[in-house]
Amino acid sequence: MAARRSRIPATKYPVERFTLDNGLRVVLTPDRSAPVIGVAVVYDVGIRSEPEGRTGFAHLFEHLMFQGSENLEKLAHFRHVQGAGGTFNGSTHLDYTDYFETLPSNALERALFLEADRMRGPRLTEENLRNQVDVVKEEIRVNVLNRPYGGFPWLTLPPVMFDTFPNAHDGYGSFDDLESATVADAADFFRRYYASGNAVLAVSGDIDVAEATELVTRHFGDVPARPAPRRPAFTEPDLTAERRTSYTDALAPLPAVAGAWRVPDPVTDFAAYLPYVVLAEVLTDGDASRLVERLVQRDRTVTSLGGYLGFMGDPFDVRDPTALLLQAHLPPGGDVDKVLRTMDEELDRLATDGLTEGELARTQARMATHLLRDTDAVLGRALRMAVLEQQRGEPGLLNDLPRLVGEVTEEQVRSAAATLRPERRAAVEVIAGGAR
């Protein structure tokens, strides 16, 4: 029976781009299907840019951007967003830091005012800094120190794979480094990286383009112009011999392992990169995927498993160097070597024998659903388009992703699988210190 192929649909969100005199790039993407808007400001600075001795600083600084600004007291930002019926947050990634709000559309001008005000300058005080160092330490305790598998593998695998500080260090930061951070450090960091020329503003949802353009210009037009700093190349050579480490997690009840392989540059070599995004799904998406069928259901050597691009699971908003990751939790007493060997065997089989009939098409159809579902949220569109503008100058790529994923061929997926050799792999094993 010939496998009938689902037609991959596309979205047609319109995209307006312009640049203000101060260098701020702006993306507008109207959609009037619900009376809500998404506002995102993305700065081209992330974990990889923080200085040695200041691990965790990019994230700590993100917190400081919420502590008041030129015309706003501490707490005012939160109150003004939520008092308009909206929600807010920010997040720090390897290559960028984002700040965002989702609001009823009658709050558009207010959101622009709030973002412009902190782009002019946050209120950096000793008191706010000490308060937020304490808050960040509690965040690290919740997410890393007080729970099993904390930081696995996003914090524990990069130091195995990479040699240079920008790529290898702990992006949450050591308590020592966080405690030594100063207001002067923060002022320097802001001056250098939070420049109008280093930022992108994106607004999505229930907006009129002409009106939004006027409001953006009114609020951001007089943000002082500062150019983007030169971004260093963070690249490192590929591995030529397997690297492997292990550590004991005192709270973990089950062993776990994660392996990673370098992949082509996601920005400059997108066509070569995309097959790896598809490959990760062929291997791990659902019960009909290769590795779930083999490791979970047939061999029962693995109890849960995942595969994805980028240490933070960010296939389309990370720059080189990045990786394809496979991770698995094993049953008690499970054999990590055996799991890695079986993964190698399955990759080899995929590279040699190719895919089964319909295997690629059904994976691509499922990926289209995931991509479309993410863009249904108004904020998802603003955030993704802002980063696509920043890293590629191509926010409209968001509309094209389902189709481009659908155009990846079997031959490309096989070739990608063929590169995931054990000698190019970095792996980290979690020894279950909490096994009973």
Place this chain on the structure above:
Amino acid sequence: MTTTVPTGPRTLPPLGPTRKLKVPKQAERTLRNGLTVIAVRRPAVPLVELRLWVPFGRAHLARGAMLSQTMLSGTESMTSVQIAAELQKVGGGLSAGVDPDRLMLSGAGLVTGLDRMLELLAEVLTGASYPSDDVATERDRLVDRIQVAQSQPAHLAREALLKRIYGRHPYATQTPEPGQIRAVRPAALRTLHAERVHPAGAQLVLVGDVQPEKALDAAERALGGWAGAGRVAELPGTPPLEPGPLLLVDRPGSVQSSLRIALPAVPRTDPDHAPLQLANLIFGGYFSSRWVENIREDKGYTYGPHSVIEHSVAGSVLVAAAEVATEVTGPALLETTYELGRLASLPPKPEELEQARQYALGTLQLGMSTQAGLAALTSAYAGNGLRLDFLAEYAVRLAKATTDDVARVAAHYLAPARAAVVVLGDAERVSPGLAALTAVRTEPVQR
């Protein structure tokens, strides 16, 4: 430093006119087999969301958990891999989960695959066979998953809180023991399926790029033949909260304490609900609340404190939760009790109420602005006997609540004297500080 032209203080722009809450186009039909189908139109992306709520109160805990774990593992004519692959072909997926109220099958796919997704749903509902091999595999996996859950402080704190507040009610224990899971056999799953997975009283919600009437027709074609009339089990109402000593659950070596406070609450339809929701926001239900501004933004004791009203079929409860540094566990409880007591004793300021009200109304709009959000809301409402129209009524109630209303409900429901408090943490280190504030009963962690 770059010099800026001084422009004087800039003032916050006002909000534009509020757009009225608009409930999307929908249709509803109860099939002859008793299944209620609700279809809602939001055409933004060419997808459809699916939620099937099957009442599941009083189902055997371990068997219920295993049923949801293996329901998609095979039928007479299909293996688990075939089911998953057929769903993938239309960009679809299905997953199953249980809680003490319901079995939920949920998924999303390309809207062009709606008929096929419904066919596969029907295949599983009418023909899940619980193959022995798959059941054996999934038994081990579920035991593994429970072990991982039991190593997480948030899960352990939740378990202790449920036992503390629900006593002998079925809600008291929601995670089975590994030993109970190991005892579940395929035959027991087939029996449970035959007894409880039937259309009468179940609700199917479809949301997306659909014409509602046509979606109802599609559901009727696929699921009209799902038959069977098994047992219906009524859950008893939840017991009233019983205040008492703070329960300290010892987790030696913990670097944080998990603070959990349960307070009484009312169902969505109760006239007190809207003012209580506003009181909850003012206390700790959003970032700009007194509790968050106090213990996070002023004192730095915690990262993400939050309070929320949880609605279940048999009752509602308000739960406040924070993970606080071990060394400030006592002080964090002190500030928490202070903020609850302050709101229970003194009316909120009008501007505090206005801010909370705008947040409550605005987030209703945000929650309805995606297919997934609409599906979750429609299904939660339907499972509790409500329809989306109730949103409009709820919005009116939020708009009308006065400071007097909020003060009255806060005095009643947020009074710290009515709270049940659980702390999970390193007892040796936190016990003295807590004992200085309240009576404490200490227990070892349950594993």
